[in-house]
Amino acid sequence: MPEEVLVVENLKTYYFTLKGVVKAVDGVSFKLRRGEVLGIAGESGSGKSTIAWSILGLVPPPGRIVSGRILVDGIEVTALSDAELRRKVRWKKVSMIFQGAMNALTPVYTVGRQIEEVLRIHAGMSGREARRRVYELLESVGLHKSIADRYPHELSGGQKQRVVIAMALALEPDIVIADEPTTALDVVVQAQILNLLKRLQREKGLSIILITHDLGVIAELADTVAVMYAGKIVEYGSSEDIYRNPKHPYTKALLRAIPRLRGPVDKLIYIPGQPPDLRNPPSGCRFHPRCPEAFERCRLREPPLFNLGNGHLSACWLNEGEAS
Amino acid sequence: MEGGEVILDVRDLRVWFPLRKSIVELVTFKPRRYVRAVDGVSFTVRRGEVFCLVGESGCGKTTTGKAILRLVEATGGSILFKPKREVLRELEASGVEVSDGYVDLLKVPRRKFKPLRRELQIIYQDPYGSLNPRFTIKRILEDPLIVHKIGDRREREEMVAKMLEAVKLTPASDFMERYPHQLSGGQRQRVAIARAFILNPSLVVADEPVSMLDVSIRAEILELLLDFRNKLGTSFIFITHDLAVARYICDRIAVMYLGKIVEMGDARRIIERPIHPYTKALVAAVPEPDPENRKRFRELRIKGEVPSAAAIPPGCRFHPRCVEFEEDYDRLKAKCPVEEPPLKRPLEAEEGRRVACWRYITW
Ligand SMILES: Nc1ncnc2c1ncn2[C@@H]1O[C@H](COP(=O)(O)OP(=O)(O)O)[C@@H](O)[C@H]1O
Ligand SMILES: Nc1ncnc2c1ncn2[C@@H]1O[C@H](COP(=O)(O)OP(=O)(O)O)[C@@H](O)[C@H]1O
Ligand code: SF4
Ligand code: SF4
Ligand SMILES: [Mg+2]
Ligand SMILES: [Mg+2]
Numbered sequence: 086m087p088e089e090v091l092v093v094e095n096l097k098t099y100y101f102t103l104k105g106v107v108k109a110v111d112g113v114s115f116k117l118r119r120g121e122v123l124g125i126a127g128e129s130g131s132g133k134s135t136i137a138w139s140i141l142g143l144v145p146p147p148g149r150i151v152s153g154r155i156l157v158d159g160i161e162v163t164a165l166s167d168a169e170l171r172r173k174v175r176w177k178k179v180s181m182i183f184q185g186a187m188n189a190l191t192p193v194y195t196v197g198r199q200i201e202e203v204l205r206i207h208a209g210m211s212g213r214e215a216r217r218r219v220y221e222l223l224e225s226v227g228l229h230k231s232i233a234d235r236y237p238h239e240l241s242g243g244q245k246q247r248v249v250i251a252m253a254l255a256l257e258p259d260i261v262i263a264d265e266p267t268t269a270l271d272v273v274v275q276a277q278i279l280n281l282l283k284r285l286q287r288e289k290g291l292s293i294i295l296i297t298h299d300l301g302v303i304a305e306l307a308d309t310v311a312v313m314y315a316g317k318i319v320e321y322g323s324s325e326d327i328y329r330n331p332k333h334p335y336t337k338a339l340l341r342a343i344p345r346l347r348g349p350v351d352k353l354i355y356i357p358g359q360p361p362d363l364r365n366p367p368s369g370c371r372f373h374p375r376c377p378e379a380f381e382r383c384r385l386r387e388p389p390l391f392n393l394g395n396g397h398l399s400a401c402w403l404n405e406g407e408a409s
Numbered sequence: 410m411e412g413g414e415v416i417l418d419v420r421d422l423r424v425w426f427p428l429r430k431s432i433v434e435l436v437t438f439k440p441r442r443y444v445r446a447v448d449g450v451s452f453t454v455r456r457g458e459v460f461c462l463v464g465e466s467g468c469g470k471t472t473t474g475k476a477i478l479r480l481v482e483a484t485g486g487s488i489l490f491k492p493k494r495e496v497l498r499e500l501e502a503s504g505v506e507v508s509d510g511y512v513d514l515l516k517v518p519r520r521k522f523k524p525l526r527r528e529l530q531i532i533y534q535d536p537y538g539s540l541n542p543r544f545t546i547k548r549i550l551e552d553p554l555i556v557h558k559i560g561d562r563r564e565r566e567e568m569v570a571k572m573l574e575a576v577k578l579t580p581a582s583d584f585m586e587r588y589p590h591q592l593s594g595g596q597r598q599r600v601a602i603a604r605a606f607i608l609n610p611s612l613v614v615a616d617e618p619v620s621m622l623d624v625s626i627r628a629e630i631l632e633l634l635l636d637f638r639n640k641l642g643t644s645f646i647f648i649t650h651d652l653a654v655a656r657y658i659c660d661r662i663a664v665m666y667l668g669k670i671v672e673m674g675d676a677r678r679i680i681e682r683p684i685h686p687y688t689k690a691l692v693a694a695v696p697e698p699d700p701e702n703r704k705r706f707r708e709l710r711i712k713g714e715v716p717s718a719a720a721i722p723p724g725c726r727f728h729p730r731c732v733e734f735e736e737d738y739d740r741l742k743a744k745c746p747v748e749e750p751p752l753k754r755p756l757e758a759e760e761g762r763r764v765a766c767w768r769y770i771t772w
Contacts, residue, residue: 122703128623129594241714242466271465271650274714276694276707283706298623301696306703324700342625344653346680346695353657355628359593 089156090259090292091117091140091179096153098132098139105364109135109148111316117260122286122293124307124324126300126339128360131313133296134184137262141181142170158259176207180253184264184296187245190237196248197223197233203255222251227281243274250281254289262294267302279305301343304328312336315361315371318390322397332399332407334378370402378403413456414491416611416644417477418511422450422486424472428719444719446472448668449486451752454612457638459645461659461676463652463691467715469668470648474614477646478529479514479522488514492528493611499524527557530605534617536597540589546573546600547585553608572603576633595626599633606637613637616648631658653695656680661761664688667718667726670752674762684755684764686710686733725750725767733768741767 094114100107109132117123125133138144140155142162155163157178162170183189191199197219204215220230226247237245246266253261263282267275283306286293295306303310310327312320312335320333331337341354358375361367367374373383382402390398391408425443434442447469454460462470475481477488489511492500501507503521517525533539540549550569554560560568573581576599589597598618605613615634619627635658637643649655655662659676664687672685683689690711696702710732716722724746728734734745744750744767754762755769764770 128625243714272652272694272696273465273690273709273711276696276709279696280706280709283703298625299696300624301698304698304700304702305696305707308703324703328698328700339625340698342628343698344624344627344651344657345697346653346656346692347697350657350677353628353632355632356625357629359595359626 088118089116090119090158091294092154092156093136093140094154094156096136096139096155097151098135098144098148099151100148102147102364107148107363108316108366109363110139111363112153113313113316113318114153115311115318115321117292117294119259119292120286120290121309122295122307124300124303124310125294125296125313126298126303126310127313128298130360130363132316132363133313134264137181137264137294137296140262141175141179142167143175171207176203176256176258178258179260179262180256180258181262182249182253182264182266185269186249187242187269190245190248192237195234195236196240196245200233200248200252200255203252208256218255222255223248225254225285226251241274242270243277246270246274246278247281250278250285254285257289258291260292260294262296264296265298266295268297268299275302282306299343300328300339312339315366316363317371317400318398319372319400320398321390322393322399323395326395326397330397332393332397332404333401334376334403335372336399338377370400413458413642413644415453416456416491417454417646418487418489419453419473419477420451420487420489422447422473422476422488423484424469424476424481425484442719444717445668445721446718447476447483448721450663450665450668450670451486452663452670452673454644454646456611456644457642458661459635459638459647459659461647461649461655461662462665463649463655463662464665465650465691465715467667467718468665469718470665471616473665474531474616474646474648477514477612478531478614479517479519480531483515486515490514490525490528490612492525496524496528523557527608528611529614530608530610530612531614531616532598532601532605532618534620536594536601536621537589539601540597540604542589545586545588546578546592549589549600550604550607553604557608559608568607572607575606575637576600576603578603594622595630598622598630602630602633602637606641606643609641610643612644612646614646614648617650618647619654620649620651627654628657634658651695652680652691664691667715667721669726669765670763671727671765672763673752675759678759678762684758684762684769685766686731686768687727722746724748725765733766737768744772 096110096113098110100109127133139150162174200219201215204210204218219233223230223232228247267278307324311318314335320336338356356375369385370383370388373379388400388402390400391404392398393407394409424447425445428442476483491511505517505521547569551565554565570581573584578584578599619630662676662679663670663673666687672688683692712730722729728745734741750765750767752763752765753770755764
């Protein structure tokens with residue numbers, strides 16, 4: 086078994102809209118080791134979900150992967166047909182907790198039946214077998230098995246999100262991608278769900294990609310963090326590097342923008358302006374129109390990802406001198 | 410801002426929504442059941458103060474805000490409000506009962522409420538749903554002026570342009586003719602703020618105005634609200650489920666649980682030293698950007714989730730989720746599951762702190 090369960094190499098996924106080409110993911114590379122939790126952070130529209138859809142071969146039209154490779158457990162998924170992806174990869178190797186999935190459960194079926202469906206279709210289980218597995222799964226996410234007979238509208242937000250997590254675990258995948266899994270939840274339930282993901286990750290040795298715009302949430306789980314801006318990874322490193330020693334001005338700004346429970350409160354910090362239109366991104370460093378530290382060269386030339394040692398990468402001209 | 414006069418005095422506000430009766434209930438003549446969304450809430454807001462309502466979904470925050478604007482009908486209680494002098498005169502002239510500069514909003518007949526709409530405004534959580542998608546930004550902002558017969562065409566346009574500048578949608582001419590869907594979430598929320606302030610209201614209910622926005626732009630919107638407060642002396646009821654946000658913007662906090670205020674007081678002191686077990690749980694749940702957090706489970710001293718407001722537990726309504734009740738069971742068993750705790754100042758707490766918990770008040 087390779088140590089790396091997922092390899093993404095120079096991925097480019099674009100949307101070919103009538104108004105132009107949206108370069109949603111524009112040359113992204115990373116690796117995910119077995120049992121590792123990678124957090125992908127960045128504002129709305131930076132391409133986080135598109136990376137996830139690319140891995141599962143579910144990029145919605147008018148989007149498609151234009152170049153790059155994705156290897157799951159050594160299999161090049163970017164070369165597989167949709168039928169092969171369904172048979173070999175989705176649910177079994179990689180499953181996804183979609184953004185907003187808890188509100189997309191089918192209202193007319195019990196949640197037990199909805200999990201059973203996954204087991205029957207994708208694992209060919211018999212009704213009896215599937216039912217037993219449903220109970221196991223519900224218990225593993227901290228729900229009583231009687232929940233199986235309930236309809237989504239009878240459940241609280243936290244319970245629905247647990248059902249969605251149970252579904253993602255149904256076929257024992259190696260990798261779970263969780264796209265904004267707590268964004269719609271209140272703080273207490275959010276903390277409960279993050280604890281659950283943490284427990285499942287440890288018990289099952291899962292590799293997780295946790296996607297969210299909230300670096301506070303990512304710190305609860307991630308070993309490694311990739312910060313995205315306008316379709317590119319602008320900083321990548323261990324949690325310690327990213328939170329204690331951030332190098333990219335965008336990462337620093339994101340961290341300062343988090344409202345805190347402790348420390349000084351006199352000044353509210355934010356990132357002025359908004360993320361660029363990815364049909365027509367700014368020249369040079371894409372962050373330059375919002376960057377407090379931008380200088381002449383930033384507008385003209387795009388900074389590469391500089392290697393600052395120990396796998397800490399940052400795409401900012403200011404880091405050029407520290408690069409190894 | 411603490412010295413300002415009280416402009417809003419809510420007393421024992423109740424908003425109960427009747428539940429549809431089931432067949433069995435109909436034929437057995439069972440009494441009607443209610444969703445007790447707001448169940449006896451009292452607080453005051455001073456001029457220029459940002460007063461926060463904090464709590465999880467379903468605790469009655471939005472309903473409290475809407476009841477003040479008469480967007481839902483209150484079941485009981487009173488809401489004394491002190492409008493600006495010219496509005497007060499208008500109300501008096503139309504025969505509305507005024508006492509000492511205050512009107513009871515719940516007693517103003519609907520058809521006489523219109524002048525008060527200028528004074529009371531709301532900003533909703535969802536910048537996508539709260540703006541009419543068929544109207545241009547100019548029309549959205551001009552509408553309240555037309556309704557309240559303010560200014561002529563040119564003056565209104567000038568006011569709209571000024572307002573767009575005030576919310577930093579500049580140059581204003583770039584935004585006037587656009588539609589909501591052509592704006593980002595943050596820009597739409599600015600339009601909603603501009604619309605709320607264009608009539609220069611005395612009180613604005615801001616209902617989770619940043620929770621649907623990216624963390625990176627939240628602070629900018631909060632700063633904008635504080636700007637209005639500082640320039641115009643507007644009072645706010647700021648609704649949020651995030652105590653970290655509350656800490657930046659609020660002067661005082663009321664923590665709501667299932668239709669009741671369980672703790673109230675100075676915002677920073679409550680966050681530094683919460684007393685009620687529910688407030689403690691809310692504080693403990695806020696994620697912090699600390700990489701050490703991933704190495705441990707977050708300790709949550711609270712059980713389960715908020716139950717339905719149609720089935721409020723007896724006694725202290727928090728008791729089925731309360732860890733401290735269990736820890737101090739022998740002393741509290743005669744109280745917590747039986748009798749509702751009053752909102753009182755605990756012995757050792759500072760001036761202004763109120764807590765509804767048998768464990769911390771004297772009895
Ligand atoms: N189906 C689609 N058609 C066209 N553009 C899309 C589509 N889905 C996403 N995009 C665009 O791709 C970019 C990245 O989107 P997304 O991956 O959803 O970002 P994130 O998850 O970080 O919010 C955005 O500019 C978005 O508008
Ligand atoms: N129009 C309504 N009819 C019936 N129940 C309602 C209505 N509006 C709100 N509720 C219920 O009242 C309770 C409080 O809701 P709300 O005020 O929206 O809480 P919050 O804003 O704190 O999330 C909830 O149980 C909600 O389902
Ligand atoms: S390269 Fe320049 S504009 Fe880009 S982040 Fe660095 S300093 Fe800012
Ligand atoms: S009154 Fe009792 S049950 Fe309620 S919060 Fe206090 S200790 Fe807990
Ligand atoms: Mg997304
Ligand atoms: Mg609400």
